[in-house]
Every structure is written in C-alpha cells, then in structure tokens.
Amino acid sequence: MTGPGRGVRPSSGEIDRGILDITAGFIARRGIKDTAVQAVADQAGYSKAGILSRFGSKELLVRAAVAQxxxxxxAILALADGATPGPAKDAAALAGLTDLALARPGWAELVLAALALRRGDDVSDRLGPVAAALLGMFGIDIESAASTSLERRAAVTGAVGALIVLSLTYMTEASAEQARPHLLQTGWNALGHGGPFPGA
Known part of the structure; x- marks a missing residue:
C-alpha cells in the first residue's frame, strides 16, 4: 500500500484508513461473506497476520470498514448542512462527494452498493446509515423519501451514481486534479442546474 507521498512513511492511522478503504471495496464487490482477510492483506501489501493484529478478526475489520x-x-452531510438549501447545498454535497470518491475508491464502491440497498445480501443491512447520509446531503429524508418528488430523487441518484462511476473510471486515465472538474460538472448537470459548476 502506498503512503501519502514519496519518501514519507504513513502514520498508523493512515495505514488503518487505507486498509479499511480496501476492505470497503471488497465488501462492495463481493459481499461480506466472500470478503477474505487474505485478499485485503494482499492488496494492502501486508500479511494476513498483520491485518488481524491491527483489527482482531474479520468481523471487526468489516465493522471498522463500514463505520469508517x-x-x-x-462528514460530507455535515458540510452540506452548513450551506444554504438549494443550489449551494447541492454544490457543497457534490464537492465533498467528488473529493472523497477520488481519494478513497473503496468508499466510492461502497456508496454504489448503498444506492442499491434492495440488493438483498449481507451488505444491505449495514449500509442504511450511508444511504441516509447520501440522501440527506441533498435534502431528502430516507424515512420519508416518497415526500420528495420522483424527479428530484432520480436526479440525485443519477448525479451520485454518475459521479461515483466516473471517479472510479478516471483513476487510470487522469489525476484527481484533472478529473475533479469533469465529475463536478457531470453531477451539477444531472441535478438539473444550468451553467458551470459554481467556482469552476
């Protein structure tokens, strides 16, 4: 697993966050049952024993990954809640989502799983809080989502889905700095806002 910069040794917390992000990606792709500690260890560049010494067990590793x-x-929800409702709140949510998706691909994959909570597997039960926060940052209460127009709900789901898929696609083609404006504009357009993304 690579550190935050060349020649800079990552802190224990950075190592843990990286391992948990890798775990999140495996959970999203394989489900919890088929997420193997050895596979996480291989991708992270550590031994299975090293992973277990940090987290104790597979279940504790999974819990920590979902909790992260x-x-x-x-945290993005809190950022969006600090903005004025309407386009400014949408912009704050999109910016937070884009930056995290580009920095944490495992989180991005787990967000896609949270958008499909009806998939009916062992992941769905644990991702309710992620889905609630995702909708909440766009002003939709998950407990009464039907009170928000279908058009708005479709726009939010489309914006988040497109942004996340693009963040994973761009990983091999462009730097985060190069990809960011494209992701923001795509999300902004999907939400039905005209013109360029604010501050672009």
Missing part, C-alpha cells in the same frame, strides 16, 4: 464509510459520508 459511515463517518466519511456523514
């Missing part, structure tokens, strides 16, 4: 994803998503 919830915390990261709720």
């Amino acid at each position: 994803a919830v915390e990261q998503t709720e």
Whole structure:
C-alpha cells in the first residue's frame, strides 16, 4: 500500500484508513461473506497476520470498514448542512462527494452498493446509515423519501451514481486534479442546474 507521498512513511492511522478503504471495496464487490482477510492483506501489501493484529478478526475489520464509510459520508452531510438549501447545498454535497470518491475508491464502491440497498445480501443491512447520509446531503429524508418528488430523487441518484462511476473510471486515465472538474460538472448537470459548476 502506498503512503501519502514519496519518501514519507504513513502514520498508523493512515495505514488503518487505507486498509479499511480496501476492505470497503471488497465488501462492495463481493459481499461480506466472500470478503477474505487474505485478499485485503494482499492488496494492502501486508500479511494476513498483520491485518488481524491491527483489527482482531474479520468481523471487526468489516465493522471498522463500514463505520469508517459511515463517518466519511456523514462528514460530507455535515458540510452540506452548513450551506444554504438549494443550489449551494447541492454544490457543497457534490464537492465533498467528488473529493472523497477520488481519494478513497473503496468508499466510492461502497456508496454504489448503498444506492442499491434492495440488493438483498449481507451488505444491505449495514449500509442504511450511508444511504441516509447520501440522501440527506441533498435534502431528502430516507424515512420519508416518497415526500420528495420522483424527479428530484432520480436526479440525485443519477448525479451520485454518475459521479461515483466516473471517479472510479478516471483513476487510470487522469489525476484527481484533472478529473475533479469533469465529475463536478457531470453531477451539477444531472441535478438539473444550468451553467458551470459554481467556482469552476
């Protein structure tokens, strides 16, 4: 697993966050049952024993990965809640989502899983808080989502889905700095806002 910069040794917290993000990606792709600690260890560049010494067990690793994803998503919700409702709040949510998706691909994959909560597997039960925060940052209460127009709900789902898929696609083609404006504009357009993304 690479550190934050060439020649800079990552801190223990950075190592843990990286391992948990890798775990989140495996959970999103394979489900919890088929997420193997050895596979996480191989991708992270550590031994299975090293991973287990940090987290204790597969279940604790999974819990920590999901908890990190919830915390990261709720941090964006808090950021969006600090903006004026309407386009400014949408812009704050899109900016937070884009920056995290480009920095944490495992989180991005887990967000896609949260958007499909009806998939009916062992992941769905744990991702309710992620889905709630995702919708909440766009002013939709998950408990009464039907009170928001279908058009708005479709626009939000389309914007988040497109942004996340693009963030994963651009990883091999462009730097985060190069990809960011394209993701923001795509999300902005999907939400039905005219013109360029604010501040672009």
